[in-house]
Amino acid sequence: MSIQAGWEAVIGLEIHTQLATQSKIFSGAATAFGAEPNSQACAVDLGLPGVLPVLNAEAVRMAALFGLAVGAEVALESTFDRKNYFYPDLPKGYQISQLAQPIVVGGTVAIRVGEGGKAVEKTIHLTRAHLEEDAGKSLHEDFAGMTGIDLNRAGTPLIEIVSEPEMSSAAEAVAYARKIHAMVQYLGICDGNMQEGSFRVDANVSVRRCGDTALGTRTEVKNVNSFRFLERAIDYEINRQIELIEDGGRVQQQTRLYDPDNDETRMMRTKEAADDYRYFPDPDLLPVIIAPETLRAWQASLPELPDAKAARYQASYGLSNYDAMVLTSAKQTAAFFEQTLAAMGAAGDAKLIANWVTGALAAQLNKEGLEINQSPVSADLLAQLLLRVVDNTLSNKLAKEVFDALWAGEGTPDAIIDARGLKQITDTGAIEVMVAGILAEHPDKVAEYRRGKDKLFGFFVGLVMKAAKGKANPQQLNDVLKSSLGPCGEAGGEEGTQ
């Protein structure tokens, strides 16, 4: 959606990323999703008197990896603060977070918006990323005027990734969020599951008239659990604010919830006065020191990240920029592509695989709402199928039929080809016999063709293909037909050449 003329939007994102540790950031309780309520909440998570937090080494390493991946400064010394607020989802009465000295400062992410020649690249700067603990969950229904509290999530390690307000459309915000989402999964520091809340995006949105330098009053949009909803929520919010101002109103600083059922944002609370969290250094936690040699080792351990992988796919496999971007946009998609290529061995054809992964496979996954690692057609099966395309056993059309059968679980490609008799006819002798038969049946059309009616070529292809039940190798069929018919328009006919 484009923004109304004369206006521009200013968007910054805060992304809460749950780190994929086994245990919590300050306690030894488990972090697995979906456990019985409060079965993974220990005395530390409950904030019982006398307990002390002990920091999880893995949470520190994961946060540092993120910083290294975005080219940020990873602080060799960072500290924890208490953010005080009174709410039962954190029974201590405060959240342990990092305000004064966060572990990650700065960093950049490159995004690309639009397709083909209209694509625009932009660099988004990160303000910071800090470690903190997640809160528990409140369940407001079903308890007759009471609220049910599940503290399993309380104490799950998070990094909150804060961007500068540098995005100017919902599309840019989504591109940035997707890039961060891909990176944390490449790094193996977050499972990226938005439905389960492992990756939560809040958008700060304001608008101003083009040319204005001061920022407008912003609202914060929460409760967005998919990229599609993020885009719609921001678009809605931009338009709401523009209409409000054009009607003589004033945007109020608010927290708003996105409601996907009605595709709108709704006021959750106003922030008339700035929140007063009374931050102060947490006396229970000492400064976190990272040794320079440890940081160097972590730097060396970084996996290949999306941008580098996309560049390699273009350079090594000759893939287009677009194919390389799509294949590397998610770690699992890149892994699937590489597994397929490896399984095809010497006959591996990267461009062919790219076409299938971004084409038929992506379409089918999308249709059934599956992730690529849930695909019924595994990388191995796709490789076996494409080997039969490369060796000319299957045309692309027949390959699609085999693909659909694979999807339906009908066995291996070779078994399906045998069972359905789909083998492409590549015996030139057999094709010549079929061509000769068809030409003998239509001497008048042959004569017309030879007089120059070249459109009849397709007519003959159709008839031969029909006789071959669609299985003749298209290229060979063309070649045989061309040589059997002879030159078009050189038989001295009345119609002449076209």
Next chain:
Amino acid sequence: MSLNATQLKHVAHLSRIALDEAKIPALLNDLNAILAFAGQLQDPKLDALTPMAHPLDQSQFLRADKVTEENNRTALQRGAPAVERGLFLVPKVIE
């Protein structure tokens, strides 16, 4: 530094403490005396020093990422005023 009545009410609100209006003058008196005592800490000239995050000159001990706490819900919920289906029940808190 000293508190006035408005600030006292704000701090009480943040701490979810109900204030008896009649007691405010006495409370202000006491709190301002405490602040004045603590205010002595403002006197030393510390501009040239980097603030410490912690009085101990040590760094944070890190634990290995292992699950060490078993499910101890029954014992931990024994002191809760109300529990249902494994959830702690609290007075309805919705904004």
